[in-house]
Amino acid sequence: MxxxxxxxxxxxxxxxxxxxxxxxxxxxxxxxxxxxxxxxxxxxxxxxxxxxxxxxxxxxxxxxxxxxxxxxxxxxxxxxxSEYASTSIEEILLLRAAVESLCARLAAIKMSEEDVNELEQVVLIMESLHNKGDSDALIEQNSRFHQLIIASTENKMMQTILANIRSIDKAFRKRALKVEVEREVGYQEHRAIFEAIKQREPDKAEQRMKDHILRTKDNILAAEARAQAENGPS
The missing domain is CATH 1.10.10.10 (Winged helix-like DNA-binding domain superfamily/Winged helix DNA-binding domain)
Structure with missing residues (x-):
């Protein structure tokens, strides 16, 4: 150490x-x-x-x-x-993708216009932070974006499941947002999720959220596996 x-x-x-x-x-x-x-x-x-x-x-x-x-x-x-740490993280992210995509579906149905406007403001702040390259602040707004969607469901069971994995999820987002390409693609995906919610299209909101989480998981874990293989044992 x-x-x-x-x-x-x-x-x-x-x-x-x-x-x-x-x-x-x-x-x-x-x-x-x-x-x-x-x-x-x-x-x-x-x-x-x-x-x-x-x-x-x-x-x-x-x-x-x-x-x-x-x-x-x-x-x-x-x-x-643990040598199984990466497996545990991957399985937790699979759980998150399944549950949070349902949250996005419910948000497209249930979210009030006031909350939609607040979500839009978060997206605009994320755009500004992305352009400035402010990763730390972007991580916080990223979390705020997802929490607004989760809260709008008013579903205590889903909120509890996601609260239990929030620490691991936030740490993984921080890991992902270190990558410049991930920041760009991630921002575009957040905007697409927001647009589906704003247009009250639950199918699109659900699929876009699931695709966003799974793509991030796959890309970051695969990239790090490649880097580890190239660098060899430390």
Missing amino acids: TDKDERFFSVDPNLVKSLRELAVEKIREGIVSGYFEVGEHLKERELSKMMGISTTPIKEAFRILENEGLLVTVPRKGTFV
Whole structure:
């Protein structure tokens, strides 16, 4: 775990979260974003020093992330990023595609005109941020776009499913939006989803959302697999 940029683990002291929640969120994001590589040994003391917290919440976070399939603990050796982490991430994104595409369908039916206008404003902000190349702000507006669609369904079951995978989803979006081509294509797809919702075309909204999520998943995972193969073992 050497040569890491420790700023990745900077913690905002104003966040009203438990230390365990913060540790889970940061380590999970580190795995999903590629900051930690498959097979990398994660050490409690190093992480506690980087985050400025005790090892207790780190231990608790390890247990939670092991249950999610992102970490694996080997007796007398330590805790490592699971070789199945990419598989777990891919399956979670498949779940997201299935559920959120239904959200887009319902949004095209249920969304109020006021919410449609708010969604349009988000799309315009995304366009401006894309043109400026402001990836960090674009990630936040990207999340806002999807959350407005999810909220408009007023379907608690779908909202709960997507809330449970939000941390992994957000980390993957951050990973995707590092790629310039992905930012361009992603923006165009968001606009197409919005247009389908605005025109009250549920079939198109559903299909465009599903295509958007699956294409992003396939492109980013495939590109990273190619890069890993070209670079060989580190």
